[in-house]
Amino acid sequence: FLNPLTQNWEMSEISTSPLAFFDAQKGIQNILSTIKYPEFASDSKKYWNIEGFMPSSALSPLIGDTINNDVKVIVWIDKKSFYLTRAVISGKLNKYDDSKDESIIQRIISLSRFDEKVIIENPLK
Numbered sequence: 001f002l003n004p005l006t007q008n009w010e011m012s013e014i015s016t017s018p019l020a021f022f023d024a025q026k027g028i029q030n031i032l033s034t035i036k037y038p039e040f041a042s043d044s045k046k047y048w049n050i051e052g053f054m055p056s057s058a059l060s061p062l063i064g065d066t067i068n069n070d071v072k073v074i075v076w077i078d079k080k081s082f083y084l085t086r087a088v089i090s091g092k093l094n095k096y097d098d099s100k101d102e103s104i105i106q107r108i109i110s111l112s113r114f115d116e117k118v119i120i121e122n123p124l125k
Helices: 027-032 056-063
Strands: 036-043 047-055 070-078 084-090 106-110
Touching: 047 056, 056 070
Parallel strands: none
Antiparallel strands: 036 047, 047 070, 070 084, 084 106
């Protein structure tokens, strides 16, 4: 994976791979099933925006160890395909999130180019 802090490629365990979290068959279900108090944040022509809270532990397949709390989440669901296309997660997820103002801690996940064939090469070779 590309380390966002160092901008260097690093080896990671399969258990922390985003592919483990965003399984093509289960991704939306896994995320949406953990959202507490879901509400429609907005309803545009193209997307449903659903806002709520989820336990940070629901994201442990993506980021590893988490702390025991809930985080705010907003998801974008494409109305035509029903694909999850974006998620904004706000709040502390792990011990490395040390900001006193939790509202400024955000992780944005964008998903696109569904069903396209992609060749993934090891950048460390």
